[in-house]
Amino acid sequence: MMLCHILLISVKPEYANKIFEDKTKKVELRRVRTRVKTGDIVFVYVSSPKKTFIGFFEVDFVIEKSATKNELKELWKQVKDHAGIKRQEFYKYYEGASVAVGIYFINAKKFEKPIELHRLKDKISNLRPPQSYRYLNEKEYETIMLLGGENPSMMTNN
Template sequence: MTDANEILISLKPRHAESIFGGTKTVELRKRRLNVEPGCRIWIYATIPTAAILGYARLDRIEAAPPSQLWKKLGSKTGISREEFEAYFQGCKVAYGLVLADVMEMEAPLPLARIREIIDDFHPPQFYCHLNGARRSMRLSHRKYRPIEKQMSLFA
């Protein structure tokens, strides 16, 4: 996997917890991400968690009018129909990122620690591509469920 195939997204803690708990396998977006299936999606949970919790592999992106996307994937979004409709109000197209191979860190990587390693790190509002051309942040000392030997996150 190349660095271009890794992104970081920010989620509210409840949505991140639902992904790692297995009740949410589809992340919703109002705009299409410029990524391809197979991309590794690192998941940052916003305040009060303020930490990277793990990652998932992008299986595919589904795009459809909101009502059609709900019929197809609604039960996998981890939210109610009312929340879904409120989120996509006024949108003609809804995007569902279908996630697979979810890996949760046993110990979250907190924002303060990330900033010790990468001075100018700011969690993305939408998403950001991770680029190996800058300083690398090694996470090999972290354990995952299921365990993965080594990985790196690039900033």
């Protein structure tokens, strides 16, 4: 039985590297509100040219601000040392957005065997990497975990 949300997000290769290799990125910035909360699982799909499901992390907490000048300034103060992004890139990213979300995470784990998109599509034919994000069902979760060499029963219970 699913006891938490499981989110799939697309991330550019440079940021995925900061999450799983350098371990310098501890907060994922988004322009769209999600329903994730503490304890939820987020799978990371690395966009072109890699096109690979690389790993996952657990949501620690989420901060949400409106994308007004003052609120963005406040968010930048909170995330600047953990977002793996420069100040001007941060402000450019949120141009035209109405909401600014920071998903702080813990326990980032790279798959033993990163999963190429074509391999996953053999198992889950309707899977399309999201532009922003999409929720996964329990079967999709289990399939991704198994293909990645992980134990699907490690799902947190929140």
